[in-house]
Amino acid sequence: MSIFTSEMKQVFYKSTATNSHLYVWKVQATASQLLKAVRLSDNELQNFTDLKTEKRKVEFLACRIALKNLFTEELILDHFTSGKPFIKEVKHLSISHSHNYIAIAFGETEIGLDIEKPQEKMLRLISRVLSEQENKTFLKNPSIELACKLWGAKESVLKYIGDKNLNYRDDIKLQGNYACYLGQEFNIYHEDVEEMILTYVEKMI
Secondary structure (H helix, E strand, O other): OOOEOOOEEEEEEEEOOOOOEEEEEEEOOOHHHHHOOOOOOHHHHHHHHHOOOHHHHHHHHHHHHHHHHHOOOOOOOEEOOOOOEEOOOOOEEEEEEEOOEEEEEEEOOOOEEEEEOOOOHHHHHHHHOOOHHHHHHHHHOOOHHHHHHHHHHHHHHHHHHOOOOOOHHHHEEEEOOEEEEOOEEEEEEEEEEOOEEEEEEEEOO
């Protein structure tokens, strides 16, 4: 199902091998414009009002516009204490936002995703999330794009696990297109979406 509105442009869709659905939208509106395009419950409206920044308000509304268009206007997006999002309409849900892009994945099996814009600063920050061995491998052939993909892979595993106390360096191990977390193994996938890199992980069967 494609969603094209004056406020949000769908720029990517993919169905994975496990029948999960991945969407990316480019947000082309302010919070005040988005607010006119969605019907919020009283509780949602209060949560929206409590947000302090324009960026957070745009993300809040854009996610709900996307999900309410995909499912139903009565849909309520909520979060576990871990911060992991959920809706009653599907078993598993993962959300990521960066700059003016919103990425959403959902399906019958768990999935974790992250969307990032390759930036120079990632070259300085990537060592914070890589293990010593991973960083040595990265430094053999460093690039902004690779740093973005590695960062996205670690974030995607975090989104899959849903544990805010997870340690990027020690708990998540990366090797090529695979990741491991406490004995759980994942396939890592990357997609170029306009100026962004979309990364997602699914558990190996």
